[in-house]
Amino acid sequence: MAAAPLRSVPGTPDSARAFRCLDGLRSLAEKGRFKAWFLDQFGVLHDGKQPYPGAVSTLEKLASHGAKMVIISNSSRRASVTMQKVNSLGFDASLFVGAITSGELTHQSLLRRDDSWFASLGRSCIHMTWSDRGAISLEGLGLQIVKNVEDADFILAHGTEAIGLPSGDVLPMGLEDLELILKRCVEKKIPMVVANPDYVTVEARALRVMPGTLGAKYEKLGGEVKWMGKPDKVIYRSAMMMAGVDDARACVAVGDSLHHDIKGANVTGMESIFITGGIHADELGLKSFGEVADSAALQALSCKYNAHPSYVLPSFMW
Known part of the structure; x- marks a missing residue:
């Protein structure tokens, strides 16, 4: 199982623009080059409702x-919730060293x-959270949830479906x-x-709006935003510490978001x-699971997001 020839955008350094098209992870795994593998979950392992075909066996x-x-x-949820999630979807959680989430x-x-x-x-905050997906607990943080902007010291965005109420309940609310x-x-x-x-994130084959959309809107309006998670290198460094690896060159990140997963790497x-x-x-014009993306489309999309993968693969498969 060999990698396809190196692809690169003309006029740019190969080290910055090149990628190899794979038909599976076996060749990389057997070489043993990477000690630590940092895996995104939504869009890679599962779609929020079920694992992708072959993902469970590939992990094993x-x-x-x-x-x-x-x-x-x-994910805006705690690491322990993430581990429970993957376990409930049929993945053996014991195969992971652990989880690091933005939440x-x-x-x-x-x-x-x-x-x-x-x-x-x-300590007072407007809490933007989930409703249908389940609200996120702030227990133990000593925060006061307020409904009125005039009473708030900051905004905390965990979700895009509701705002938290002082009572502990949530008030469903649309994006507008x-x-x-x-x-x-x-x-x-x-x-x-x-x-x-x-x-956005993949959920049951569709895309759902995530809090980053609200953060981008707030910045566009002129507000100050503290971004937690990918693509900031802090979350990757935390994963390296968890895996006990101190050389980034011995690590590989696997993800479906150019702006977050690949840019962070x-x-x-x-x-x-x-x-x-x-x-x-959709941006790559893919119609079915496992379909191979066009090389020119991949190059154009990588340049659009200024995020350049080392390898490209249709799905998380062996």
Whole structure:
């Protein structure tokens, strides 16, 4: 199982623009070049409802070749919830060293406040959260959830379906109404913490709007945003510590988002595998699972997002 020839965009350095098309992960795993594998979950392992074809067995085969695997996800939920999720979908959670999520990083930052930026935050917040997907608990963080912008010190964005109420309940709300709240918050000049930087995610073969969309809107309005998770190198460094690997060159990140997964790997100095059947499938003109993307379309999309994978693969397959 060999990689396809190196592809690169004319007029640019191969090291920055080149990628290899794979028909599976076996060749990389058998070479043993990468000690640590950092796997995105939505769009790579599963679609939120079920695992992708072959993903469970591929994970098992990777583990059998000695790969230290860490889930690295922009989920706004805690790491423990992520492990429960993959286990419930049929993956053997014991095959992972652990999980690092943007939600976990956010929770720990709000709890410890050992960073100067978080130390300066107040305790009252507008909480943008989930409704149908299940609200996110802020228990133990000592925060006061407020409904009125005038009473808020900052915005905490975990979801895009509702705002939290002081009672602990949630008030379902559409994106347009959430954006109206953002406009009022900009006028007050309060900061925003985005606990999930993704713009969209794959869910049951469709795309769902994620908190990153709200963060991008807030920045466009002139607001200050603290992005937690990919593509920031902090989450990748945390995964390296968890895997016990201190050399980024011995790591590979696998993801379906050029802007988040692949860009994050680029800035951290590690190689990456771009799964084309995830959130970019429509942009690449892919109609069915496992369909191979056109090389020219891949090059154009990589340049559009200024994110350059080392390898390209239709799905997480052996």
